Amino acid sequence: MPSVDRRLEPRRKPRQVRAELTRERILTAAAHVFAEHGYAAGTTNRIAERARISIGSLYQYFPNKDAILAELLVQHLDRGTWTGADELDLSPGTLEATVRALIRDAIDNHSDDPRLLRVMIEEAPVSQELLDTIDRHAKLRTAQVRDVVVGHPDVRVGDPDVAAELILFTVETNTHKFMAAPRSTSVETFESELVAMVTRYLRGDL
Template sequence: MTLPQPRRLPVQARARATFEAILEASARVLVERGYDAASTNRVAEVAGVSIGTLYQYFPNKEALFVALIERHFDEQVELLQRMVGSLIDAPLAEAVRAYVGALFEAHANDKAFHDAILQQVTHLGLPAITRVHMVSRQIVQVYLEAHRERLRITDTALAAFVLVSAVEGIVHTLMFAPERPELDALSDEVSLMVLRYLVGGDDAG
């Protein structure tokens, strides 16, 4: 898949504001309508610009939402990297709790948006989600390698895959579950599972 490029980049301040307004509006419309029902006319209307203006910056509908999603994931990856950087020397239990807690918070913050995006990533076949996953796995793996002698896992790459996808799966499920457990208790329990998997017994917590 070739990623469609913005048709033209804004140079004046007015144009930059327009560009931002369009991206912001596309996020709002995506959340409230879903991808296919999110018409470009509606996005332009919400952004307060004409449909013609929208098509000056984005060659087609797909390019618009691709730009939105790519940007979102770039931010996510950056966040993750900053967090793990500050945790690399922290005790395992603390690091795990911080990681799990951060993921819970990130998704809770803008549940609808994360939701809508996650849904569309599959649909558009974007490499973005894959990128986030791979980066997450690499970051976690680096951490595991650094603490290897204290852990009872053998394959750090495999463990990283299991951990990242398990925790994200839990967070994801949480979004749709009508009878959700209490958040703090769940966060603790997930941390517990991770710690038991990594180091074992009650010395984990």
């Protein structure tokens, strides 16, 4: 596991509404700057200018642009949701539709500007908050997928725990890569191919 860089810790945790709004302005501005200019050229000066605050004010909240990017990735992860088994139709014959619903969740969770998503994937440094967020979401989403694997009558896998981890890793990794890269294949085609692959695996056809 990568070591945690203590320089990534935010300097100020907002306690008042005004401070929280300023912090969000910085993060919103940074998202636009990183998407437009890339990470190397996405300086704190550009971010402060876009947020319409002084560079000194920015540094009251974040020590550097690495800390800002790490926080943007935490927000990205926290915004993502997966549909729970209790919200899905798990009756016989619905496995493909169930898998499609899960994969569509993953696609929707990565529908940010592809340029920003690429920066987050390629450049985001490791903060303790980021590691904690990744671990929390991995446990939650693996449990959600496991509930589907265990609860759907059409699923034929040997180990539900392993199957849930494999599905989550496969869907998340491929969706990350696809949504962040320039592409000629449509999202619809990508979705259908990934649905077919995961469905065949769960049915025991592979």
